[in-house]
Amino acid sequence: MAEAERCLLCHDAPCSKGCPASTNPGEFIRKLRLRNVMGAIRTVKENNILGGACGVLCPTARLCEKECSATGIDRTIRIGKLQRFLVEHSWKIGFNPLSGGRFELPPPAAGRVAVIGGGPAGLSCAAELARNGCRVTVFEERAEAGGVLRYGVPGFRLSTEFLKKELEDVKALGVTFKTSRAVGPGGPRGLLKKGFRAVFVGIGLWAPIRPFGGEQGAGVISSVSFLELFRRGKPAPRKLCSGKTVAVIGGGSVAIDCARTALRLGAKDVYLVYRRSFSQMPAEEDERLEALNEGVHFLLLNQPTGYARDKRGGLAGVKLVRTRLSGKDASGRRKPVDIPGSDWVLEAGACIEAVGNKPEEKSISPGKLISADPATGKTSAAGIYAGGDIVRGPGTVVQSVADGKAAAKAILKQLKAAIC
Numbered sequence: 001m002a003e004a005e006r007c008l009l010c011h012d013a014p015c016s017k018g019c020p021a022s023t024n025p026g027e028f029i030r031k032l033r034l035r036n037v038m039g040a041i042r043t044v045k046e047n048n049i050l051g052g053a054c055g056v057l058c059p060t061a062r063l064c065e066k067e068c069s070a071t072g073i074d075r076t077i078r079i080g081k082l083q084r085f086l087v088e089h090s091w092k093i094g095f096n097p098l099s100g101g102r103f104e105l106p107p108p109a110a111g112r113v114a115v116i117g118g119g120p121a122g123l124s125c126a127a128e129l130a131r132n133g134c135r136v137t138v139f140e141e142r143a144e145a146g147g148v149l150r151y152g153v154p155g156f157r158l159s160t161e162f163l164k165k166e167l168e169d170v171k172a173l174g175v176t177f178k179t180s181r182a183v184g185p186g187g188p189r190g191l192l193k194k195g196f197r198a199v200f201v202g203i204g205l206w207a208p209i210r211p212f213g214g215e216q217g218a219g220v221i222s223s224v225s226f227l228e229l230f231r232r233g234k235p236a237p238r239k240l241c242s243g244k245t246v247a248v249i250g251g252g253s254v255a256i257d258c259a260r261t262a263l264r265l266g267a268k269d270v271y272l273v274y275r276r277s278f279s280q281m282p283a284e285e286d287e288r289l290e291a292l293n294e295g296v297h298f299l300l301l302n303q304p305t306g307y308a309r310d311k312r313g314g315l316a317g318v319k320l321v322r323t324r325l326s327g328k329d330a331s332g333r334r335k336p337v338d339i340p341g342s343d344w345v346l347e348a349g350a351c352i353e354a355v356g357n358k359p360e361e362k363s364i365s366p367g368k369l370i371s372a373d374p375a376t377g378k379t380s381a382a383g384i385y386a387g388g389d390i391v392r393g394p395g396t397v398v399q400s401v402a403d404g405k406a407a408a409k410a411i412l413k414q415l416k417a418a419i420c
């Protein structure tokens with residue numbers, strides 16, 4: 001309440017304009033400030049079915065909080081934390097604004113819709129459609145829904161228990177989940193033939209980009225496998241890291257998650273190897289500082305070039321060459337250039353490759369992003385929509401939520417036009 005009291009109650013609520021998913025922080029903070037806690041919860045969850053996860057994971061410093069009018073005058077209002085509080089409070093008091101008769105669901109009239117992929121994009125699309133009377137089935141390849149929230153982001157950042165509660169809010173809308181059900185390349189058209197009136201594809205990016213190609217060999221693992229095995233509670237990640245010097249290649253949020261996980265699994269030392277400087281790292285500033293405070297070593301201005309192997313083929317280390325920053329590249333950042341003759345080997349017993357993900361080869365869109373209208377999710381195939389990472393490339397949870405909502409609106413328009 002004290003944090004909400006600090007809100008300046010701006011007339012035009014610039015924070016709301018800074019939210020990609022239109023969660024409307026201007027409205028929920030105003031309601032909270034006026035002690036209308038139920039109304040505030042309702043605003044969050046009606047606008048963003050994953051309001052809790054977004055409250056925890058959103059890079060708020062470059063979204064809603066960046067636009068907060070208090071910034072520069074006083075400390076920025078902690079919008080993400082207020083949002084998280086409201087969602088957790090709703091669970092604590094058993095108040096679900098989307099079920100239990102408090103929120104009227106229209107009769108299921110608009111038809112059946114299939115959603116492929118149970119990540120943030122698919123979940124938000126499914127929830128929006130179900131709230132508007134559609135009968136929605138989510139087809140999910142893995143044993144549980146949640147996408148990266150379940151099998152990527154480490155549990156110390158977003159717990160399985162927290163995610164389960166947020167998934168209950170989706171289920172309460174009547175969405176059906178078919179898990180352990182991968183949909184193949186011809187799948188979306190097949191589902192249309194089976195009577196689904198529209199299909200939304202939100203399958204994300206699950207194939208690792210390999211920094212040096214070829215076989216990974218002993219001691220080397222991709223971030224996708226490492227984090228997924230960790231989230232599944234498998235012993236392999238601990239076996240890989242425990243008591244060893246671990247190198248993590250990459251400078252984004254995923255690399256930071258891997259480094260922090262390796263520390264928790266008992267690594268002796270964890271080196272984050274990145275070819276540019278600290279301020280150029282794509283990872284958010286708060287994540288970088290957290291990792292630094294926890295003891296991750298940042299090995300900057302070093303370009304990995306391959307692996308050093310011992311006589312038995314085990315990992316001996318990561319080959320590196322030092323870099324310096326030169327003129328600007330296409331991204332507008334200063335370019336790292338190798339320093340001739342500065343090659344060296346970082347001794348390491350394990351290495352995690354975290355340089356990015358791409359679409360899977362054996363999937364709906366083999367090895368390629370899906371091209372879709374960003375405003376509606378429409379693809380070139382009638383009745384098939386797409387959104388989230390499989391359209392944008394690596395993005396954020398809140399962007400995927402926004403894509404799912406936008407596609408749901410377009411699907412509802414299509415279904416309504418067919419009825420009229």
Ligand SMILES: Cc1cc2nc3c(=O)[nH]c(=O)nc-3n(C[C@H](O)[C@H](O)[C@H](O)COP(=O)(O)OP(=O)(O)OC[C@H]3O[C@@H](n4cnc5c(N)ncnc54)[C@H](O)[C@@H]3O)c2cc1C
Pocket residue numbers: 057058059116117118119120121122139140141142145146147148149152153154181182183184202203204205206227253254257363364387388389390394395396397398400
């Ligand atoms: C380690 C990690 C940490 C991250 N941290 C953050 C963060 O802190 N904040 C933030 O905003 N963003 C973060 N992101 C990015 C964010 O998680 C993604 O942008 C978001 O999850 C994308 O949502 P999506 O629904 O498009 O895809 P996904 O979350 O990838 O979900 C896709 C789902 O589709 C399923 N699927 C795939 N193929 C098929 C198929 N053929 N049939 C059926 N189902 C299929 C998958 O199993 C998965 O459940 C992080 C990403 C990673 C990898």
Ligand code: SF4
Pocket residue numbers: 018019020021022023024025048051054055058060063064065079080083398
């Ligand atoms: S969903 Fe994320 S970006 Fe939007 S208001 Fe909430 S914390 Fe900010």
